[in-house]
Amino acid sequence: EPEVTQTPSHQVTQMGQEVILRCVPISNHLYFYWYRQILGQKVEFLVSFYNNEISEKSEIFDDQFSVERPDGSNFTLKIRSTKLEDSAMYFCASRPGTSGTPLAKNIQYFGAGTRLSVL
Amino acid sequence: GESVGLHLPTLSVQEGDNSIINCAYSNSASDYFIWYKQESGKGPQFIIDIRSNMDKRQGQRVTVLLNKTVKHLSLQITATQPGDSAVYFCAENIGGSARQLTFGSGTQLTVLP
Numbered sequence: 001e002p003e004v005t006q007t008p009s010h011q012v013t014q015m016g017q018e019v020i021l022r023c024v025p026i027s028n029h030l031y032f033y034w035y036r037q038i039l040g041q042k043v044e045f046l047v048s049f050y051n052n053e054i055s056e057k058s059e060i061f062d063d064q065f066s067v068e069r070p071d072g073s074n075f076t077l078k079i080r081s082t083k084l085e086d087s088a089m090y091f092c093a094s095r096p097g098t099s100g101t102p103l104a105k106n107i108q109y110f111g112a113g114t115r116l117s118v119l
Numbered sequence: 120g121e122s123v124g125l126h127l128p129t130l131s132v133q134e135g136d137n138s139i140i141n142c143a144y145s146n147s148a149s150d151y152f153i154w155y156k157q158e159s160g161k162g163p164q165f166i167i168d169i170r171s172n173m174d175k176r177q178g179q180r181v182t183v184l185l186n187k188t189v190k191h192l193s194l195q196i197t198a199t200q201p202g203d204s205a206v207y208f209c210a211e212n213i214g215g216s217a218r219q220l221t222f223g224s225g226t227q228l229t230v231l232p
Contacts, residue, residue, distance in 0.1 A: 004162075033219060042224050043163065043208065048217035056217040091162050095218070106151055106218055110162035 002026045004111035006092050012117045013082055021077045021114045023092030030097035032075045033108060034067065036060070036088040043091065049075065050097070082118045089113040127206065129227045138196040140226045142209035147190060149211040153220065154183060154194045156205045163208060166194070196228075204230045 005024045013019050025032050034046040047057040049067055066078045075094075079086055093108040132138045144152065150171040155163035169176045169183045169192075176183050182195040192209050206227050210220040 006162075031217065033217075035220075043210075043220075043222040045219045045221065048219050050217065056219050058219075106212070107153070107165055107168060108220060109165060110155075112160075112162045 004092055004094055004109050006090075006111035006114050008114060009112065010115045010117070012119065015084055015118055016081050019079050019082055019116065021079075021090050021092075021116070023075045023077070023111060024073050025075055025092065025094030026109055027073075028096070029094035029109075031055075031095045031108075032067075032069070033093040033095075034077045035091045035093060035110075037091065037113075038088045046077075046090075079116075082116075084118050087116055087118045089115050127225050127227045129229065131229045131231055132199050133231050134201060135198055138194075138199045138203070138228060140194045140196075140207045140228065142192040142194075142223050142226075144190050144192060144209065144211045144223070145221070146211060146213045147187070149213050151212040151218070152183070152185060152192055153210050153212075154181075154192075155208045155210065155222075156203075157208060157225070158205045166207075199228075199230050201230050201232065204228055 007022045011019055032049040035043050036046055037043045045058050047061045047067055048055045064080045068076050091113045092111045095108045096105045153168040154166040156166050157163045167178045167181050167183050169185050174185055180197045184193045196203055206225045208222050208225045210222045212218045213221050
């Protein structure tokens with residue numbers, strides 16, 4: 001069964017360093033997302049990406065964050081200068097956007113996440 | 120410093136019993152709702168979804184009920200099994216072309232042997 005894959009599973013970095021979190025969405029999906037989950041808290045939306053551009057972003061997604069789809073398969077989240085409060089699980093998700101039933105095209109499928117630890 | 124997190128509602132059920140997990144959503148304009156299951160150390164796993172023009176939808180051992188009048192969702196799990204133990208989140212699509220999800224705070228379901 002197709003799945004969203006994320007690497008690495010755990011990233012440890014020093015405060016102020018840049019990190020890139022990587023995701024391979026499900027093939028043929030058109031919409032891509034990043035969410036984060038601080039330990040013990042809700043899953044929070046960061047950004048959505050469609051047709052090679054950001055379609056929506058939250059207040060959390062400030063100038064320190066950027067996303068990119070460098071090729072036909074990868075979708076990355078970059079944090080330029082990490083802060084202690086960036087420590088969280090980061091989830092990538094994708095959804096079909098077209099084809100299938102009206103419900104099926106809206107289902108977002110999540111990866112297993114990358115645990116980011118900023119020291 | 121001290122970390123502050125949400126205190127998750129918890130639900131404990133005996134194996135074989137039915138479970139009902141409740142969720143209140145925030146926006147009356149939301150038109151799509153989805154339940155996810157999250158096991159420790161894993162990403163949210165899709166369970167079932169429903170559109171706002173529906174009151175009920177059934178899947179395999181799960182049923183979602185939507186009450187738009189009181190902005191309430193419930194997830195019913197039939198014959199709960201040990202593998203159902205997890206945190207369950209409801210999420211709503213508040214709007215926007217990207218259909219990003221807004222998650223609730225989750226319920227910890229524990230299945231007792």
